[in-house]
Amino acid sequence: MRRFTIEEIVRATAAHRVHHNATLAPMRVVTDTRSLEHGDAFLALRGERFDGHEFVADAFAKGAALAIVDRAVVSMADRPVVEVADTLLAYMALASAARARFDGHVIAITGSSGKTTTKHLLSQLLRARYGNRLHVTSANENNEIGVSKLLLESHDDHDVIVVEMGARKYRDIHALVEIAQPHFGLLTNVGEAHLEIVGSRERLAETKWGLFSTGAAPLLNARDRVSQQRAATLGQLPHWYDAMDEDRDDIVRAPFTALIRDEIVVHRELNGRPRRARTELFLPGHHNRVNAAGAAAAAIELGFRLDELAELMPTLTLPEGRYQRHEIPDFITIVYDAYNANASSMRAAIDAFGNENGARHIAVLSSMAELGDESERLHELVGEHLQPAKIDEVLVGGEYAEALERGALRAGFPRDRVWHFTDNHAAALWLLERTKSGDVVLLKGSRRYHMEEILDEVLTACGI
Template identity: 30%
Template sequence: MANIDQLYQLYLESTGICTDTRKLQKGNLFFALKGPHFNGNLFAEKAIEEGAIAVVLDESAYYQEDKSFILVRDALTSLQELASYHRDQLKIPIIGITGSNGKTTTKELMQVALSAKYKTFATLGNLNNHIGVPLSLLSIDSSYEMAIIEMGANHVGEIASYCEIARPTHGLITNIGKAHIGEFGGFENIVLAKSELFDFLKKNNGIPFINTEDAVLKNMLKRFDNAVTYPNEDDFYAAKPLPGSIFLEMETNFHDKISTQLVGQYNFVNVAAALCVAHFFEVPKKAAEKAVSDFQPKDMRSQLIKNDKYNIILDAYNANPDSMELAIKSLSSAENTESVVILGDMMELGESTQLEHEKIGEIAVDLGISKRFYIGKMIQAAKKTDTFGQFFENKADLIAYLKEHPLKPGSTILIKGSRKNALEELLPHLS
């Protein structure tokens, strides 16, 4: 069995870590991970043939008497231990980030703001789980001056385990809401799980950045004497959409107006978080503001797509009751346009599934959304609160309907639902 020093030496000699032979590059160190539907041990020999410097595997049936084959008790545990060992070598601030909504957008805003002064690493995409966190850490080389590690969770104890690997020096919880409430087993458990990041910082003299617009997070202030808060009245006192626009504009106490390319007033706290963190690390004010102004959202997160007919807000990466309500509210504030929602099912709500989908119909009606389309089985519950909405079991039925009843040119359309809905597939039919 290999020890951690041997593994770390191989890591230093490698061109990076790989867990999928389809993405393997010459010189990678391959970890044969296992899951419910895959077994990396089956591909150990193939990884070597395709140029891996070595493979780390945990099933002796696939082991070969060769220095390129490293047998361990558990490949995932070894990957996590290697990441933890590497973390010990890094002498830079590491900011942990979690939250129910907005953590990826906030992470990316923080990265661009901090990058105005420092070479800043941030978790790629959604590599924020038990595999993604160690892979992210192992992507940080000695050239980086700062790092942001995103942490996702759907059960208690998960973020605590990531903190033991990443050992953040600073931390930020965007907010605490109802995301994955069915998996957590209740809102109280969501609070417990998300606050594990702050628990770690408290025990290790780390510094939390606390969103005081979130009542649950604001209540955690009393646990710290070194907390940094946002948004503060002396820093950010106004947030409003541009006249006739759905983009966020905000104003500072210096009367600077910051125009962003982010859709929705709900993004205010995300921008405020990024500027707060940048200010704490002494990034020049103007440079940080320009960075967030220039930031363009992507990956189906509040992404604005304009074509000859419509303005489309593609927010189809994920959805939960809180983010759904905020997105609909933002759409309702758009001026001089017909508002349209295309809403899909919200997953992992457990016993709250029926009630939360009913509420979404009520919200859309109360906010005066002109046309309301619902796709999926769960969201059929919104019929109870939206008797004049259009309901479809699948995307094909909605597409057929829109061919016969095209939307008014110039409409602003919000497309939002959980990832499983794949609502981005509607885009070719909205042009």
């Protein structure tokens, strides 16, 4: 983890008040007293439900050498203190200073869906070469605090940093990119996630496109409409990626990385011949094949050989909460994919689920969140995506259950095959009472609806 002298802290944060009369050794900067070690600097972040200033006394009691604050605290009397205008901005400034010390490669990943999965797949590829010299965003810590923490935790032994970036409001990605200064930027797609917060599709596209605001070399999903429309504005050739069921003669873009059936194909030069290597990929769903192609494209940019990637592809697995199978002996198989949801990921999960082997296919769908004025329409589109030939029963719940039902009925579902559930307990009871051995069940919806409760209740009832 990076360490700073008090002079470096004052300079990076543009502190307006400094109080100390002791000689301080270079310090780590931490924001959680639970991970604080003797001699650390404690930076008091604040949020909607917490205020780090309330823990300053605890930090000093645990051996903090310095407090970084943006308001006076009684417990700071006669203690080493740096006072700044805003502690979050100070934390980001220190992260930027940490990034300036890093000499390796930085790869940033964002998108409306698939960014955490793509990060996870890329990390598995890179770990095979770099081992502990790889530094990766933990879980989904992808906001200003998470990105700053990642950079501050880097050290000289790291060769590559993979940073996931999420947007909670308009132009958020620009701010994160300014801190991380990525060499490569991988954009999975621009969909509908966070429309309610960002305000419009154009503002959402502009926010995601901020990934390239400092000149990162672009890696783009060849199927993403926004990327197709905006690619010409980049000033450099993007590295496109895709997954396809068959070779296509109309692919004229290069560089291009594709997974085509049982091959990985890399087309580096427009007039050159593509290179190929046989491989296998054991990930469910076409959307995850596309994510894997994106991970492969990023690895190629870091100099991975084609044969190296072909050997690693069969070892790739999905992160927790993404299309996880839970097989209950002599009963049903549940596919849990409710880490999060937007219209694109809902449709992708439904497509993958429709290809599962099973006696009957039962889709349990909760609503999506943060879609703004388009909520009703997007839920109807998801419902319309359900194919009666592939899905036997549909359970709908959440705020937009009726919109999901309207779409399903429009897709041709008989009304007696669409069911409403009022809460997760009701959905679990329906599954326990009405499913039969050999059935497969999909659980998909926004995290807001805690669909893991359905999974847990069914597994517990079955003694698992």
